[in-house]
Amino acid sequence: DIQMTQSPSSLSASVGDRVTVTCRAGQSITTNLNWYQQKPGKAPKLLIYAASTLQSGVPSRFSGSGSGTDFALTISSLQPEDFATYYCQQSYSAPLAFGGGTKVEIK
Amino acid sequence: EVQLLESGGGLVQPGGSLRLSCAASGFTFNKYAMNWVRQAPGKGLEWVSRISGGGAGTNYADSVKGRFTISRDNSKNTMSLQMNSLRADDTAVYYCAKARDYDAWHFDSWGQGTLVTVSS
Numbered sequence: 001d002i003q004m005t006q007s008p009s010s011l012s013a014s015v016g017d018r019v020t021v022t023c024r025a026g027q028s029i030t031t032n033l034n035w036y037q038q039k040p041g042k043a044p045k046l047l048i049y050a051a052s053t054l055q056s057g058v059p060s061r062f063s064g065s066g067s068g069t070d071f072a073l074t075i076s077s078l079q080p081e082d083f084a085t086y087y088c089q090q091s092y093s094a095p096l097a098f099g100g101g102t103k104v105e106i107k
Numbered sequence: 108e109v110q111l112l113e114s115g116g117g118l119v120q121p122g123g124s125l126r127l128s129c130a131a132s133g134f135t136f137n138k139y140a141m142n143w144v145r146q147a148p149g150k151g152l153e154w155v156s157r158i159s160g161g162g163a164g165t166n167y168a169d170s171v172k173g174r175f176t177i178s179r180d181n182s183k184n185t186m187s188l189q190m191n192s193l194r195a196d197d198t199a200v201y202y203c204a205k206a207r208d209y210d211a212w213h214f215d216s217w218g219q220g221t222l223v224t225v226s227s
Contacts, residue, residue: 001169
């Protein structure tokens with residue numbers, strides 16, 4: 001089974017900051033990596049799939065990069081509505097796996 | 108507009124059974140794989156199970172294999188999760204989630220979730 005490790009588990013940032021969340025896979029997953037945003041009490045929302053493809057309707061301040069085992073989600077200029085928890089997910093092979101999450105909080 | 112509506116959650120004793128359902132609308136249901144993803148209170152996301160568009164292919168997390176069974180009825184646009192031998196660590200909000208593409212393994216639409224509580 002492929003393990004997914006996210007870091008940091010939480011971070012504090014200010015509106016306008018550039019924020020990067022990283023995700024590491026236990027083995028190569030090529031570009032089969034997806035990112036989700038979840039706000040309290042709500043279902044997750046797909047932001048990026050295939051490591052770097054922006055889901056329709058997602059603001060362009062979100063971007064994804066990486067391949068193999070190391071990936072990153074970057075928010076170029078943090079907005080008030082971006083404070084949430086972010087999860088990576090590998091879609092390379094079953095069983096599918098999510099990272100532990102990164103909570104982005106207001107500084 | 109895609110809509111996914113879960114039902115069937117509730118309180119069940121350890122060792123008991125429960126059947127969750129997901130009613131889908133707004134897309135051609137039999138063209139997409141469907142999944143169950145759960146989230147224990149205050150914890151992260153855990154993928155549970157996947158079923159292919161036609162229903163022939165299924166996959167399970169190790170934690171539920173042999174206890175849970177996923178199925179779908181494409182004539183009714185519904186998906187189900189039969190959960191047997193429930194344990195306290197099965198307590199979670201269960202989401203149904205639609206695959207983004209026919210054979211994709213990532214999820215572009217989610218339901219609002221249904222809470223399953225396993226407790227005596």
